[in-house]
Amino acid sequence: MGQRANYVIKNGDQLTIHYHHWRANTIASDLYFGEKPFLRYISECTVREELMDPIWMEGFVILDMAEKLLGFWAWELENETSVLRYYLSALKKKWPGWQIMHLANEMYDAEPLLGIDYVSQQPATKFECTDPADIINDPLGDYPNVLFIIRQNEKLFVAETNITLESIICYGKDIVALLETRPAISMPAEGQTRALDHLFIDVDNKQLIANASIFGIWKMMAHKWPEYTLKMGRMGYLAMLEEANIPTIGLEIPKEKVQEAFAHMTAPRETYDPTDLINHLTKEPGTKIEFINPHFFDKVSPRKP
Structure with a gap:
């Protein structure tokens, strides 16, 4: 915790x-x-x-x-x-x-x-592969795990799945045919994707682009994607599309929404610090348990944008 x-x-x-x-x-x-x-x-x-x-x-x-x-x-x-x-x-x-x-x-x-x-x-990180039946029978709910886009024969296929991003990469290139059985959706705008993780599978150019960072996965699973390369990082959905040379004009979040999100990001935060509880439950005579003051930045003067 x-x-x-x-x-x-x-x-x-x-x-x-x-x-x-x-x-x-x-x-x-x-x-x-x-x-x-x-x-x-x-x-x-x-x-x-x-x-x-x-x-x-x-x-x-x-x-x-x-x-x-x-x-x-x-x-x-x-x-x-x-x-x-x-x-x-x-x-x-x-x-x-x-x-x-x-x-x-x-x-x-x-x-x-x-x-x-x-x-x-x-x-080495251990990864588990999913069963093909779980992919085929994937019951899509309101909160899918992954939005994926497949480019094959210069055409784009966009869909969602409850299979995790790790499971998709662990399965290997044969998962492309299984993913293509999912119901297709329109290309979402930025901020409108229901899934937190995004993956672009470029069959034409033999490349995976993941809007996520999963430590150790390519070292363990690259052999399941022969001739493919992986570009990985928490770059954002729009940057993932740009990496794949997909036009993004008109997909951007409106400026006022960007500013709202920015204000939330930069607002001074208090964080949960159960110092007193932990000291009460675990401290024994002669034991010193120290936590930095979670309100350190409260002493700093109010910030200007």
């Missing part, structure tokens, strides 16, 4: 790793306070010797002090392309002189910035 985040301060070849258990879901808002308040906040976090493994890490920030580079990702970051781009443009004004990078493919994108061998040192 928690919202586990690692924050890394890089000075040359030296990495200082900080940890907070409860604020991975507020990274977008916390960063929007700007450089000095955010660095003060990090300084109060627990220092750890190692980065968490990707199974438990829910958010990540790296600040390369020499290069003036800020990179970040978070599971609960807004995942619509138009909103992400609006936020990144505004964030640059809060961090003047810094290069801002959204690390859409999470630790795969973070590794080059860290300058260490992180990915290959992680344990």
